[in-house]
Amino acid sequence: MKTAIYASVAVAMFALPAVAQDAANGEKEFRKCKACHMIQSPDGTDVVKGGKVGPNLYGVVGRKAGTAEGFKFSDALIKLGEAGEIWTPEDLAGYVTDPNSYVEEKVGDKSLKTKMTFKLAKNQADVIAFLAQHSPDAGAAPAADAATPAEPAAPATN
Template sequence: MSRLLTLILAANVVAGISFAEEIGDAEAGKKIFSSCKGCHQIGAGAKDRIGPHLNGIFGRRAAAHDGFAYSNSMQRAGNDGLIWTVETLDAYVENPRALVSKTRMSFRGVKDAADRANLLAYLRGFSANPSNLPEAEPTARATDHDLDPEILALKGDPEYGEYLSSECLTCHQSDGSAEGIPSITRWPVEDFVVAMHAYKRKLRPHPVMQMMAGRLNDDEIAALAAYFKDLD
């Protein structure tokens, strides 16, 4: 019986290594993680620091790690249904504001896709493995979701944005107050555009925002961003 248990555990370790290679190079990812160590720990005995420890991050709902004081924005993302998968972690590591606009994580992101894949392969080794890897969530790898730089470069028409803003203002307050619903008044244009396209691609999980963003084209999102940026 003891020998059987040993064989099962060994098989699980091999499966975990095999899956890590599907994402990227875990050994290379370990080196990349060195830049995260100032805030996060991972592995045996890991504890929360400035940021939560990252054991078991795959498949976990955002802000669900007990005992850590998450920002209001991260808690809201978790309440909206944000789950940490390969796709959502990749988007967050690339640009934290893409998923959580006011995250407290003071990190500009990893822009190189290969570096992100390697980092996620390393992190994946500290989470439990679902039975049907690598096809199913939380480890399914989606197609590239990078936002086209040409979309960020669009110059929106604030007057057109004002015309489009009525639906936004049925929930969001024009004076910038945020009682239960985050403010979008005086948001930087890039933050607004990145967030809206994240809803449009269903990276951010709020179903109403996904529906609203899905109705808008690139120019309309740029126009709304230009309007709300300077709204008094």
Template sequence: MKTQRILTLLAATLLTAPAFAEGDVAAGEADFKKCKACHMIADGDNVIFKGGKTGPNLFGIVGKQAGTVEGYRYGADLVAAGEAGLVWDEANLAEYLKDPKKFLQETLGDGGAKSKMAFKLSKGSEDVAAYLATFAAAQ
């Protein structure tokens, strides 16, 4: 009887746990080192991952409308994608990281769309997206 209660409690806990993408957070943290040349992760004065300022601060990027991090000048096509309803989640962020230009072209249906981010993360994009999701802004 005691074992059955423990199993029931365990099952209930698993069913109510938040769902995460298939990315590996620890691997994403390690892979983020490739991103730090341009990006940082900081919550106000709390710097979580020190990096460059060429790209926007990625704290809270998952769950945020694309092209709207305050204080960063985005390219017109990323802003247009955001205005058209693009909100970053783990899946679409992972796709963007693989090839930003191609992602915007497909998202906007515009073969001439461009991204200011030229870097492509051919491997580990799901991991980096999962890592960034751990800093998602409270909804």
């Protein structure tokens, strides 16, 4: 069973770049999320009014896991952040698909559980495209398949 979950998370993570992302559809899909989450800019402007059970998702893409100001995170998310997790679109897709399995795979500790019980079964890429629109550091988040920068070319000699 766990293998099937990991396989579906991996498929979601690697399929994301190939899937057309529709932020407008993601905004509609985000209705499922706003029972627990809001998107509020640092100046206090509500992008999406929502619950406060979960952290504010403004700026989530490109942010270190477990570090949103004003929210008490589970030990699982704190450990994930301590391990260096920066929320890329691919990582968020894996996380929202199955939060506890994702953290277990990344941190390697079955005893750690997140507070997020909801699993987003479809349209992850669309929701994340919507969140990226409200994440000033989204461009700073490294892509999962980002290549290592090449060495500068040696000057040509004649």
